[in-house]
Amino acid sequence: MRIILESRGMRIILESRGMRIILESRGMRIEDHERAERELRTLNYYRLSGYWYTMRDVDSDVQNGREFFREGASFDLVMDLYEFDERLRAAILADLAPIELALRALVGHHLGRIDPLIHLRPDALGHVAKRPSKRNPRQTEYQVWKRRFDQALNKSKEEFAAHYREQYESKVPVWVAVELMDWGMLSNLYRMAPENVREDVAEICRMSAPQMESWIKCLNILRNLAAHHARIFNRGFDIKPKLSGDGRLDVIRDVTNRSFGQLTLIRYLSHELGLPDRGRLPAVLTSFPDNDLVPFSRIAAPPGWERHDLWVPLSAEADALSS
Template sequence: MVIEDLDQAVDALATRNYYRLSGYWHSARIIDFVSGKPTDRFQPGTSLDLCVDLYEFDARLRSAVFTSLAPIELALRSLLGYHLGSIDPLVHLDIEQLNAVARTPDRKNPRKTQHAVWLAKYMEAVRNSREDFVAHHRAQYGGQLPVWVAVEIMDWGMLSYLYRFSPRRVRDEIAGLCAMTAPQLESTLKSLNVLRNLSAHHARLFNRGFDIKPKPIRHELMEPVNALTYRLFGQISIIRFLHHQLDLPGSERLAHTLETFPHNEIIPFERIGAPQNWRALQLWAN
């Protein structure tokens, strides 16, 4: 590996951590054609500066992903609160008004229903909340928050499960607004929750594969990228698609961030799973 300035290299390793940086130079290792495994040798021209540039690009991308997911989370809160609230203000607390999935045994704790496990997490969130509106409802109504208020203290995972438990009519109405079926939206929310957590915990996104793939979305904007959702580009294409369908702000930040990739001859942009003509795709075109 080329190190042009030793002092800068020491600073880079001290402030960014050797093992975090190693995730970026791993992509530059020469592959042994017999074993198919990476060797300890790097492709000619690989430099520490390039690895730092990739590291910084990934940091910008994590920030863009997390920021771009926020409007989707807020929209999901609003949609669940509105549609479930039209059934019963306390529908989220009443397993009998939810669908059959809510009553199935929890995978990790089969003695309890999925809803019971979810409800325990929700009640803990209510107890731990310092929001003024929660304190008001706790004092006036014993902490029973109507669903349109309750969604405001739910994280992405809790919202995803509430959607999963929702009556079919509610699931279909919300999914329809996203140009998806209910199973497609459910799997999409689960997949994006993984991406959100990775971004929130500063994990590497560049050159990462994803074990959880959402169901293909049968829409002309998504058809070119449905086969790519096991890679980062496919995942963030779903974010772009949801911004488009729900008319959410800030959809260009992801595109602008992708355009800051430090192009080089060793580790290509396509490592994130993007086709060379990604900007020409209808979903990503200005």
């Protein structure tokens, strides 16, 4: 792998050895040169830079990172943080999967009670379905959603999808249709649902429909970030979820746009939906690498977070996983 740097208007292409030398010249301790060069070659200099960014020496006058690292910065710590983030992404995806399936089932069931084909009848959906789409103002929210759904149905290799295409002119009952939807499509269907359906689904999780909608949107973004290998650790999120008055959420009211705040949404929904608690997220957070440069507090978890009601693993299986 090569990296291109700008220096006085000239482009400089560096191999992984050159990258390693630059890091060392800036004060990063690298004990295993071979490993560092291998990781720089296979993981990408810029991907790893997100993990050493907070190790840089900072000029207190301009609050701008200089080109040197603070004492104690090491490539081993960079990799420890990177591997922690890998485990965190894997746990997020694993814990979101059953939440996604539960939401599919709930949305499909409650919509199907009104009409098995309600998703094919925009007139029976809520007012959001009739709004002009932000992405394409010439079409409604429903028309944009329906085009995506039709594509998913037509491309699906599932036997049930082929059955409905061939035998029922693609008229798939909504409780079947949800199984073809990704999280984004399901999120938009929930947004377009009649208000009573939105409230019924939200009430199961002890929140209002606007709150549930914001949570689904936040978790869709989090899921996409994890699936595309983006850094989750020490990240700020643009969208904040709307919280209910549940006292268990007090711990994140000021940090809903930070990693711990977003992860707590997962823990809350898992509890409220009655899903098995494998203890993955608590186990990963307790594995954060102990160091003096990049503290665990950057995740925005408060002291004693592991004793909080939503973060204590519920099952013996979770205890076994964390041991």
